[in-house]
Amino acid sequence: MTGAESREETSGGATAAACPPAIITDGLTRRFGLVTAVDHLNLSVAPGSISGLVGPNGAGKSTTLKMLTTLLPPSEGSARVAGFDVARRPREVRRRIGYVPQLLSADGGLTGYENLMVFAMLYDVPRKERKDRIWQALRMMGLEEAGAALVKTYSGGMIRRLEIAQAVLHRPAILFMDEPTVGLDPVARRAVWEHVRELRARFGATILLTTHYMEEADDLCDVVAIMHQGKVVAAGSPASLKAQAGEGATLDDAFVHFTGNLMETGGAYRDAARTRRTARRLG
Numbered sequence: 074m075t076g077a078e079s080r081e082e083t084s085g086g087a088t089a090a091a092c093p094p095a096i097i098t099d100g101l102t103r104r105f106g107l108v109t110a111v112d113h114l115n116l117s118v119a120p121g122s123i124s125g126l127v128g129p130n131g132a133g134k135s136t137t138l139k140m141l142t143t144l145l146p147p148s149e150g151s152a153r154v155a156g157f158d159v160a161r162r163p164r165e166v167r168r169r170i171g172y173v174p175q176l177l178s179a180d181g182g183l184t185g186y187e188n189l190m191v192f193a194m195l196y197d198v199p200r201k202e203r204k205d206r207i208w209q210a211l212r213m214m215g216l217e218e219a220g221a222a223l224v225k226t227y228s229g230g231m232i233r234r235l236e237i238a239q240a241v242l243h244r245p246a247i248l249f250m251d252e253p254t255v256g257l258d259p260v261a262r263r264a265v266w267e268h269v270r271e272l273r274a275r276f277g278a279t280i281l282l283t284t285h286y287m288e289e290a291d292d293l294c295d296v297v298a299i300m301h302q303g304k305v306v307a308a309g310s311p312a313s314l315k316a317q318a319g320e321g322a323t324l325d326d327a328f329v330h331f332t333g334n335l336m337e338t339g340g341a342y343r344d345a346a347r348t349r350r351t352a353r354r355l356g
């Protein structure tokens with residue numbers, strides 16, 4: 074599979090084939106000066122699927138998500154999200170999506186409830202519905218008990234779950250999450266996975282996430298696209314990617330097979346640096 078030449082189909086299940094894709098890109102490209110961060114990307118994400126973008130640091134994952142969420146204009150090519158062109162109809166796209174950014178965005182000086190209220194106003198959730206929606210989102214993310222506490226008293230896992238709650242308050246059809254479980258311990262990570270699965274089950278949301286944890290991609294995603302130097306170098310179900318990497322291969326092996334990279338170069342440092350930044354911000 075080349076990614077650049079052929080469109081990588083991602084399918085969420087048997088019924089998804091007949092529906093138009095939730096996300097489709099055509100030669101999507103972003104340059105920063107001489108760096109081509111995303112290089113003629115052709116992706117197709119089926120509605121109702123949980124899809125994962127994986128790849129080494131600097132592969133272009135976050136840049137792809139920023140273009141799909143209308144935060145960054147493409148240099149070339151196009152993308153449609155929920156049926157609307159990201160460059161021509163950004164407002165229509167924004168109304169239908171939620172975004173959990175790579176860096177933490179919750180305010181430590183506010184309670185969980187207050188953080189969600191900010192987003193309820195930002196997303197134009199009708200005034201009468203705000204309170205109910207906020208408690209519903211807190212409940213769904215397992216934060217009901219913690220809703221009245223200041224976010225600076227939350228664990229990393231609770232903060233990430235709050236940020237997912239923020240991103241789904243307005244019930245978006247499509248949810249983008251950039252490294253939703255970075256820096257979380259294995260138990261907290263699994264709790265996030267369960268909540269993400271519930272989001273799909275309850276609202277039929279389409280989810281596109283990035284991750285450096287191959288176990289996460291394997292467990293959570295219907296389809297995984299492996300990015301390297303701005304291109305998709307392989308895409309398919311975790312099982313098919315593993316099969317292509319050889320008998321008995323793990324998704325880690327498939328990652329190395331397709332990118333020629335060793336996993337997580339500098340990953341521990343990056344996680345630690347982020348955790349420290351977060352602690353400073355929330356402290």
Ligand SMILES: Nc1ncnc2c1ncn2[C@@H]1O[C@H](COP(=O)(O)OP(=O)(O)OP(=O)(O)O)[C@@H](O)[C@H]1O
Nearest residue numbers: 105108109110128129130131132133134135136137
């Ligand atoms: N605002 C920017 N200005 C200049 N270069 C940028 C900018 N944002 C990203 N880049 C460059 O684009 C390339 C892709 O970056 P991107 O953040 O999309 O990678 P990533 O796959 O998300 O990496 P990571 O796993 O480290 O989060 C990198 O070479 C990066 O340095």
Ligand SMILES: [Mg+2]
Nearest residue numbers: 134135136175
């Ligand atoms: Mg990134």
